[in-house]
Amino acid sequence: MKPKLSALLMLLALAAPLAVADVAVPPPDASTATIYKYLRTLRSEAQGLSGPAAATRGDLQSAAQKYQKLLDYLATPQVAEHATGYLPLYAEHVNLLLPLAGTYARLGMKEEALSALERVQGMLWAAPFVPQLDAPTYDALRDEPRFKAVRRTMALPDRLYKAAAIATPYKPVLTVEEKVAGLSLFWAEARSGFVHFDHVPDLNWDQVYMDYLAKVIAAPTTRDYYRIMMQLAPLLQDGHTNIYPPDELEGELYARPPLRTTLVEGKVLVERVGNPALQARLRVGEEIVAIDGEPALQYGRQHIEPFVSASTPQDRALRTYSYELLMGDVSKPVALRVRAADGTERTEMVERTGSYQAPERFVFKTLPGDIAYISIDHFESDESVKAFEKAIPEILKAKGLVIDVRRNGGGSSYFGLRILSWLSRQPVISAASYRRDDDAASRARGGVIIRWVPAGFGDEAYRAQHKDVFDGPVAVLTGAQTFSAAEDFAVAFKLMKRGVIVGEATGGSTGQPLFFGLPGGGNARICVKRDVYPDGSLFVGKGVMPDVEVRRTVAALRSGADPVLDRAVAELRKP
Structure with missing residues (x-):
């Protein structure tokens, strides 16, 4: 399961200033990445001018000019075409308009500030922006009816979807x-x-x-x-x-x-x-x-x-x-x-x-033949990453590695990708994620179509640089209890082609659940993100299949034997 922030708000959260560097205006045939870097770098220059509370009027005027110049650049046909297919670039409109509105407000240019905020409102309604609008930056606009209208509109998503009237407290x-x-x-x-x-x-x-x-x-x-x-x-x-x-x-x-x-x-x-x-x-x-x-x-x-x-x-x-x-x-x-x-x-x-008394969640040991073994029983926090990285000095010396996720019920896929980054210098590719796009306007025109659109940012590869990585043979152990983010881990490992999966098929369920309250204090969740292999083939509803299937037996459970681990070690010892 992936992190829960919405894609656009995640991008807006990444809108912190970059280190300023000289960046030339990209040529007409520039790539989307080059255009995005140019915009973010120049936005950082503007934020450096408008950010300090003690900014001079001249600094604020210069910042406003820079923000507007970038918005004009975003509106050019060349850049607008790139923005239609790349969410981070599209989000730059909001990343520029919000600080521009605040800069205008501080300059006493109320009409310009209100117009910028209304442009943001025309692009999205986002309740997380309400605390930003309550900041001192907008004090000059506080009593303006147009400002109050923008603030009310930004708060609408919470009123529409948090269902406070339906999610009543418990009663018998x-x-x-x-x-x-x-x-x-x-x-x-x-x-x-x-x-x-x-x-x-x-x-x-x-x-x-x-x-x-x-x-x-x-x-x-x-x-x-x-x-x-x-x-x-x-x-x-x-x-x-x-x-x-x-x-x-x-x-x-x-x-x-x-x-x-x-x-x-x-x-x-x-x-x-x-x-x-x-x-x-x-x-x-x-x-x-x-x-x-x-x-x-x-x-x-x-x-x-x-x-x-x-x-x-x-x-x-x-x-x-x-x-x-x-x-x-x-x-x-x-x-x-x-x-x-x-x-x-x-x-x-x-x-x-x-x-x-639950079993220990993270176990590291060295098996005969210098085979490193680590069990990782959840991805609920970075404890899993810390446990793996604590063992890295011993893992790097081993002749083989077993990663046991048979009892891993999931959490955040991000932690699994961080662990996998220690197994290769190449970017780690994970499952492809999609969301539904069947809007009411299309239905009104007679087209009842459910279209699948990417739910991520366009590049789902995880990149991390480590001085050393483990390049020996690897086996991952899976079973039916391997679930959610642990299945994303198994998918990414399979795509890496770094080793063998041993055991039984995983639980066959991942994605992003939408949580909401119900009457009487109960709650519910619904899966609203669809994950598949990059080629479109399914593992949800089936499970990630092992390369080597080994099933548990009654005799093994009674004797304390672990045939799945034994087979994995045997696979690692093969030439």
């Missing part, structure tokens, strides 16, 4: 209006922004809305309402599209024992016991044959799977039989019928309470 019983509003909001956001309707081509989304209206209206409590809504999102079959109940209901719906289960060779097994007290009763590798009197597989299908949002069979199985299988009411112990390795059976009553 919702009104009919709240229940219908929550359903309507989720349905409408999915209809306009969801990017994977092709994964459910036979789903009639309008009919789903009509079917669920009666269901949500009849829900007597907030808990019942969310039990219904939580079965709505799975119909879209996407791992980044979910409905979550209020935190106040977490103890009734999401409490679970301090242990983790897994589905291996058609059996539900104990994978980890994360509590010393429970370790005396349950052992890794024992089979759970029944839950509350029902066969374990049947229990998962009937009570868990209808609430699971997943993009692939492997992700659905993981969520059903690992993440969510034993979730329930904290006040109700779960009865587990357990079969030991010797075939004997017993029943264990397990409380859905107790602390869970």
